[in-house]
Amino acid sequence: MGKKRKLMKVYPIEENCVSCRYCEVACTMVHSKSKDPVKAYKLENLLPRATVEVKGAVSLSLMCRHCKHPFCFDSCISGAIQVDENGQVHLDEEKCVGCWNCVLVCPFGAAHPYVSEEKRHSFKCDLCGDRGFPACVEACPNRALVYDYER
Amino acid sequence: MKYVIVGNSAAAVGCITGIRKVDKESPITVISYESSCYSKPMIADVLIDIPQEKLIYRDEKFFEENKVELILGHRAVKVNTDSKVVVLDSNELVPYDKLLISTGAKPFIPPIPGADRKGVFTFTELSSALAFKDYIKKNGVEEVVVVGSGFIGLEVAYFLAKIGVKVTVVELLERALAKALDERSSQIVETLMKEEGVEFIFKDSVAEILGDEKVSSVKLGSGKVLKAGAVVIAVGVRPNTELAQTAGVKVNAGIETDGHMETSVKDIYAAGDCIECLDITDGKVKPLPLFPLAFEQGFVAGLNMAGKEMEYLGGLPLNSLKFLPVPVLNAGIVTPPDSSYEVFVNDRFEEKGFYRKAILKDGKLVGFVAVGQIDRVGILTNLIRQKIDVSPVKERLVELDFGLVDLPQWWREEKLKQDKTAYKDWRAV
Ligand SMILES: Cc1cc2nc3c(=O)[nH]c(=O)nc-3n(C[C@H](O)[C@H](O)[C@H](O)COP(=O)(O)OP(=O)(O)OC[C@H]3O[C@@H](n4cnc5c(N)ncnc54)[C@H](O)[C@@H]3O)c2cc1C
Ligand code: SF4
Ligand code: SF4
Numbered sequence: 318m319g320k321k322r323k324l325m326k327v328y329p330i331e332e333n334c335v336s337c338r339y340c341e342v343a344c345t346m347v348h349s350k351s352k353d354p355v356k357a358y359k360l361e362n363l364l365p366r367a368t369v370e371v372k373g374a375v376s377l378s379l380m381c382r383h384c385k386h387p388f389c390f391d392s393c394i395s396g397a398i399q400v401d402e403n404g405q406v407h408l409d410e411e412k413c414v415g416c417w418n419c420v421l422v423c424p425f426g427a428a429h430p431y432v433s434e435e436k437r438h439s440f441k442c443d444l445c446g447d448r449g450f451p452a453c454v455e456a457c458p459n460r461a462l463v464y465d466y467e468r
Numbered sequence: 469m470k471y472v473i474v475g476n477s478a479a480a481v482g483c484i485t486g487i488r489k490v491d492k493e494s495p496i497t498v499i500s501y502e503s504s505c506y507s508k509p510m511i512a513d514v515l516i517d518i519p520q521e522k523l524i525y526r527d528e529k530f531f532e533e534n535k536v537e538l539i540l541g542h543r544a545v546k547v548n549t550d551s552k553v554v555v556l557d558s559n560e561l562v563p564y565d566k567l568l569i570s571t572g573a574k575p576f577i578p579p580i581p582g583a584d585r586k587g588v589f590t591f592t593e594l595s596s597a598l599a600f601k602d603y604i605k606k607n608g609v610e611e612v613v614v615v616g617s618g619f620i621g622l623e624v625a626y627f628l629a630k631i632g633v634k635v636t637v638v639e640l641l642e643r644a645l646a647k648a649l650d651e652r653s654s655q656i657v658e659t660l661m662k663e664e665g666v667e668f669i670f671k672d673s674v675a676e677i678l679g680d681e682k683v684s685s686v687k688l689g690s691g692k693v694l695k696a697g698a699v700v701i702a703v704g705v706r707p708n709t710e711l712a713q714t715a716g717v718k719v720n721a722g723i724e725t726d727g728h729m730e731t732s733v734k735d736i737y738a739a740g741d742c743i744e745c746l747d748i749t750d751g752k753v754k755p756l757p758l759f760p761l762a763f764e765q766g767f768v769a770g771l772n773m774a775g776k777e778m779e780y781l782g783g784l785p786l787n788s789l790k791f792l793p794v795p796v797l798n799a800g801i802v803t804p805p806d807s808s809y810e811v812f813v814n815d816r817f818e819e820k821g822f823y824r825k826a827i828l829k830d831g832k833l834v835g836f837v838a839v840g841q842i843d844r845v846g847i848l849t850n851l852i853r854q855k856i857d858v859s860p861v862k863e864r865l866v867e868l869d870f871g872l873v874d875l876p877q878w879w880r881e882e883k884l885k886q887d888k889t890a891y892k893d894w895r896a897v
Contacts, residue, residue, distance in 0.1 A: 368871070370872060422846050
């Protein structure tokens with residue numbers, strides 16, 4: 318049977334979250350072309366891959382869990398979603414055809430739809446693969462997000 | 469151990485994935501009469517000239533990496549369970565220790581006189597989609613009649629309208645997608661389709677397909693005659709169980725399987741559109757020909773074939789009208805069958821462009837519809853799957869910002885902190 322996976326992912330700690338949404342801003346910025354938080358929202362119409370949820374006193378930031386059994390992978394009709402040998406779940410936005418199956422089945426609501434005039438595809442947390450370290454974790458002033466080995 | 473899979477689509481790829489989680493080495497042979505592993509839900513895109521390579525679901529590299537031997541262009545015609553071999557149409561014998569039957573579904577063709585005329589098509593395989601496209605191009609077809617307003621019929625109609633073909637959908641029931649959608653969302657879909665130029669005729673049927681050698685018009689039950697250069701019959705699919713029957717496997721509405729996806733015959737498993745499966749939302753066993761389910765069933769079959777025991781979670785209707793500009797998603801039961809169900813509606817479609825509806829039974833979510841704004845609705849799908857008591861937050865289920873903060877704290881503890889996201893962790897609580 319498969320050996321233990323060596324995967325690091327982002328863990329939310331709801332006790333520490335004050336819903337400042339710095340993680341959302343950082344996420345949008347690093348995934349933008351301009352690398353500017355305002356331009357990313359306003360001009361590039363980008364949306365964060367981390368979602369801060371708030372209800373009364375509880376809040377937390379949620380992003381793709383890179384599930385051990387990713388339902389998004391089962392459901393993906395284009396082959397855009399793939400799992401690598403470490404268990405990281407990748408979504409190729411170019412290959413995606415925007416069928417929304419992953420949005421329909423992700424138990425965490427972590428695969429999001431993106432619709433614009435020219436494009437439609439889904440998007441989700443990529444663990445900042447290009448950057449080496451998740452920007453949301455860096456941006457969080459309250460240690461409400463930690464980057465840690467899979468449990 | 470020698471694994472053989474008949475079929476080369478969603479369920480087959482799920483099965484290969486499942487087997488290779490457990491057994492990295494033993495040979496796997498895949499048999500299919502089609503020449504590639506393409507994405508079946510995407511075949512209607514050929515009408516709008518999608519490049520063929522974009523239709524590929526798994527390329528050669530996938531099969532190489534997973535050490536899969538492909539036998540393509542050949543039909544499996546018989547399974548001999550005594551000698552444990554699959555017989556091909558070339559008379560070649562393919563021995564197996566564990567066999568997966570994932571032969572998919574076949575289009576249902578009602579007995580309409582004239583249905584054998586040239587220009588009458590079904591639309592469930594790449595070859596049929598290409599043949600249809602070729603026919604309308606070569607014959608300069610300007611008018612098409614689509615029989616049936618299911619997902620396939622509507623998708624074909626929508627793309628035809630997009631490329632400027634006049635298309636009429638003829639539907640026996642009183643509205644579009646009557647079996648899959650509730651009245652409101654079906655009305656929204658109809659409006660969107662009409663905006664693209666698709667016409668509908670409801671509560672009528674095609675009584676006869678007229679023409680000489682080629683179809684030229686159709687006559688409806690009401691007596692009305694519609695000009696038609698081609699006809700697409702899309703009134704549903706039925707499990708393709710022919711091969712299973714040669715093995716003496718028990719077949720009802722589809723191939724019967726147990727919780728491990730094993731059929732009534734030892735060492736023969738089945739998955740995908742060819743089987744009947746438990747719908748966890750109404751407890752009935754029925755064909756649920758859907759891509760995500762086919763993959764998942766194949767995956768579970770693969771684990772079990774390779775010796776890792778795993779119980780299938782059960783299926784549920786999961787639909788996305790992927791061709792429409794406005795997303796329309798639904799899962800489970802969308803119209804309450806009786807008054808014991810609770811219904812919550814948040815209809816802001818006219819002002820804000822979204823509609824949400826949730827259906828509950830005994831404090832548990834059994835279905836929903838989401839139109840327009842669909843972000844994060846997978847949370848709802850999982851609530852159906854895990855049968856979590858949502859009575860404390862039931863009014864919130866149709867709000868756009870419904871989220872994990874609305875779920876019990878133990879759920880977040882288990883899923884987020886402890887990473888309980890393996891297949892078995894998604895069982896009903
Ligand atoms: C136009 C269209 C649109 C669709 N859109 C959606 C959608 O948006 N969402 C969704 O969830 N589902 C959709 N579906 C349904 C989805 O495609 C199926 O549920 C899914 O493909 C089922 O996978 P499967 O592996 O069970 O079988 P199939 O995909 O049907 O594949 C069957 C395989 O078996 C092979 N085969 C059959 N018999 C034999 C034999 N005797 N010998 C050798 N090979 C054999 C075939 O060549 C094929 O490779 C759509 C279907 C169609 C036709
Ligand atoms: S998108 Fe959702 S289902 Fe897919 S791996 Fe991430 S959390 Fe899991
Ligand atoms: S929306 Fe894109 S990534 Fe998601 S399942 Fe469909 S094709 Fe795959």
